[in-house]
Amino acid sequence: MxxxxxxxxxxxxxxxxxxxxxxxxxxxxxxxxxxxxxxxxxxxxxxxxxxxxxxxxxxxxxxxxxxxxxxxxxxxxxxGKADLDLLRDNGSIEESSMVDVWTEVEAQQYYPAIAPVVFECIINPFIMRTAPTNQTVVDESLERLRGVLGIYEARLEKSSYLAGDSVSFADLNHIPFTFYFMATPYASLFDEYPKVKAWWERLMARPAVKRVCKNMPTKF
Amino acid sequence: MxxxxxxxxxxxxxxxxxxxxxxxxxxxxxxxxxxxxxxxxxxxxxxxxxxxxxxxxxxxxxxxxxxxxxxxxxxxxxxGKADLDLLRDNGSIEESSMVDVWTEVEAQQYYPAIAPVVFECIINPFIMRTAPTNQTVVDESLERLRGVLGIYEARLEKSSYLAGDSVSFADLNHIPFTFYFMATPYASLFDEYPKVKAWWERLMARPAVKRVCKNMPTKF
Incomplete structure (x- = not known):
C-alpha cells in the first residue's frame, strides 16, 4: 500500500x-x-x-x-498503538472525556490567547510579510495568556499531563503554537509557571516532537 | 442516581x-x-x-x-443509543472521521464566519448591552460566510447531511449560532443556498431541537 x-x-x-x-x-x-x-x-x-x-x-x-x-x-x-493510546480509546468514557475537555481547552481558551502573539511577532511580519507587529494586540493577548497559564499551573499541580499522568492528544495539540511562541521576545512568561514550564520541557523532549520541530524555522 | x-x-x-x-x-x-x-x-x-x-x-x-x-x-x-449513533462510534474509523472533519469545519470555518454577525446584531447590543452593531465587521463576516456556505452547498449536493446520509454530531453543532443568525436581518442569505436551507429546515424539524430552541429568545 x-x-x-x-x-x-x-x-x-x-x-x-x-x-x-x-x-x-x-x-x-x-x-x-x-x-x-x-x-x-x-x-x-x-x-x-x-x-x-x-x-x-x-x-x-x-x-x-x-x-x-x-x-x-x-x-x-x-x-495508533495500544501502549501509546493518546485518545484513551482503550480506557473508560470518563478518561477519554478528560482528553476531549483539554483538547477543547486548547482550541477554545489557549489558542485564542497565544496565537495572536505568534501571528503578530512571527507569522505576519516575517513569513507573510503583511504587517508589522501590533503591540496592543500582543499586550492584550499576553494578559489573556497569563490567565490561561495560571489555570494550567493549577491543573498540572494535580497530574503530570493535562488529562492525567500520561501524555495525551490534548497535550500534543499545544505544541505548534507554543513552539513558535518560545521564539518570540515573550518566552520568559512561561518561567512564572514552573509546572507548565516542566510540562512543556517534557513534551519537547519527545523524539517524535524533535523530529518535526527541526523543520519549523524560528529565525528569519 | x-x-x-x-x-x-x-x-x-x-x-x-x-x-x-x-x-x-x-x-x-x-x-x-x-x-x-x-x-x-x-x-x-x-x-x-x-x-x-x-x-x-x-x-x-x-x-x-x-x-x-x-x-x-x-x-x-x-x-447515546445505537440507532442514533451521532458520533458514528458504531461504524468504521472512516465514518467517524467524517464526523470529526465536519465538526472541525464547524469550529474552524463556519463559526468564525457566522458568529461575528450574531455577536454584532444580537448578543452585544441586546443581551450584553456593551456596544452597537459594527457594520464593517458584519459585512466582512457575511462575505466570509458566503464562501463557507458555497462549500456547504456543494457538500450537501452529495449527501443529506454533512457527514453522510444521516444526521451526526457535526450537523447538530451548527444549530446554536445558526438559530440566532436566522433572527438577524441577514437570514435571507441562506435562500441563495437551497441545499443548505433544506438541511437547516431538516435540523429544525427535530423534536429535540424544538424543545431547546423554545428557550432561546430572539426578540428583545
Whole structure:
C-alpha cells in the first residue's frame, strides 16, 4: 500500500500538528510540498483535497480528509498503538472525556490567547510579510495568556499531563503554537509557571516532537 | 442516581449545545440557573465546575466536565443509543472521521464566519448591552460566510447531511449560532443556498431541537 500523503509545508502549525502524530505512531508517510507563498493551496488540485483551500491536505489510499485535528484523530485511531493510546480509546468514557475537555481547552481558551502573539511577532511580519507587529494586540493577548497559564499551573499541580499522568492528544495539540511562541521576545512568561514550564520541557523532549520541530524555522 | 446537572442559562449558545444532545438521547437532567448578567459564573462556586469561568458547568455524579463540545461527546458516549449513533462510534474509523472533519469545519470555518454577525446584531447590543452593531465587521463576516456556505452547498449536493446520509454530531453543532443568525436581518442569505436551507429546515424539524430552541429568545 502506498504511504499516507500530507500536502503542505512542515513549518505551518496545522501541518506540523499532523506530522507530530504520524511520527508518534511511527507510520510511513510522504510529505508533498505545497507552495503557499505562490498560492498553490487555492488552486483546483489542492481544492480537491481541501475545499476550504487550507493546509494540510491528506490522503490515505482513497480516503481524503481535511482539518488537522480530524486528520490527527484518524491517524491515531487507524495506526495508533495500544501502549501509546493518546485518545484513551482503550480506557473508560470518563478518561477519554478528560482528553476531549483539554483538547477543547486548547482550541477554545489557549489558542485564542497565544496565537495572536505568534501571528503578530512571527507569522505576519516575517513569513507573510503583511504587517508589522501590533503591540496592543500582543499586550492584550499576553494578559489573556497569563490567565490561561495560571489555570494550567493549577491543573498540572494535580497530574503530570493535562488529562492525567500520561501524555495525551490534548497535550500534543499545544505544541505548534507554543513552539513558535518560545521564539518570540515573550518566552520568559512561561518561567512564572514552573509546572507548565516542566510540562512543556517534557513534551519537547519527545523524539517524535524533535523530529518535526527541526523543520519549523524560528529565525528569519 | 441523581440526574446530570447543567449549570448555565439555556439561551447561551454553549449551554444550548449541551441541551440539544441531552434531549436527543432522552437523558434525565437538571438545568441549574447561573445569573451571568450578575457575574455568577466568575464566582468560586462556579469556578469549581469550570476554572475558566465559562458556561456551561456540568456534573454527572462525581464527574465534573467543562467545554460544551467535550460534555456533548460524553453525553453521547455514555447515554447515546445505537440507532442514533451521532458520533458514528458504531461504524468504521472512516465514518467517524467524517464526523470529526465536519465538526472541525464547524469550529474552524463556519463559526468564525457566522458568529461575528450574531455577536454584532444580537448578543452585544441586546443581551450584553456593551456596544452597537459594527457594520464593517458584519459585512466582512457575511462575505466570509458566503464562501463557507458555497462549500456547504456543494457538500450537501452529495449527501443529506454533512457527514453522510444521516444526521451526526457535526450537523447538530451548527444549530446554536445558526438559530440566532436566522433572527438577524441577514437570514435571507441562506435562500441563495437551497441545499443548505433544506438541511437547516431538516435540523429544525427535530423534536429535540424544538424543545431547546423554545428557550432561546430572539426578540428583545
Amino acid at each position: 502506498s504511504p499516507m500523503k500530507v500536502f503542505g509545508h512542515p513549518m505551518l502549525t496545522n501541518v506540523a500538528r499532523v506530522l507530530f502524530f504520524l511520527e508518534e505512531v511511527g507510520a510511513e508517510y510522504e510529505l508533498v510540498p505545497v507552495d503557499f507563498l505562490a498560492g498553490e493551496h487555492k488552486r483546483p488540485q489542492h481544492l480537491k483535497l481541501n475545499p476550504f483551500g487550507k493546509m494540510p491536505g491528506f490522503q490515505d489510499g482513497d480516503l481524503v480528509l481535511f482539518e488537522s485535528r480530524a486528520i490527527s484523530k484518524y491517524i491515531l485511531r487507524k495506526y | 441523581s440526574p446530570m446537572k447543567v449549570f448555565g442559562h439555556p439561551m447561551l449558545t454553549n449551554v444550548a449545545r449541551v441541551l440539544f444532545f441531552l434531549e436527543e438521547v432522552g437523558a434525565e437532567y437538571e438545568l441549574v440557573p447561573v445569573d451571568f448578567l450578575a457575574g455568577e459564573h466568575k464566582r468560586p462556586q462556579h469556578l469549581k465546575l469550570n476554572p475558566f469561568g465559562k458556561m456551561p458547568g456540568f456534573q454527572d455524579g462525581d464527574l465534573v466536565l467543562f467545554e460544551s463540545r467535550a460534555i456533548s461527546k460524553y453525553i453521547l458516549r455514555k447515554y
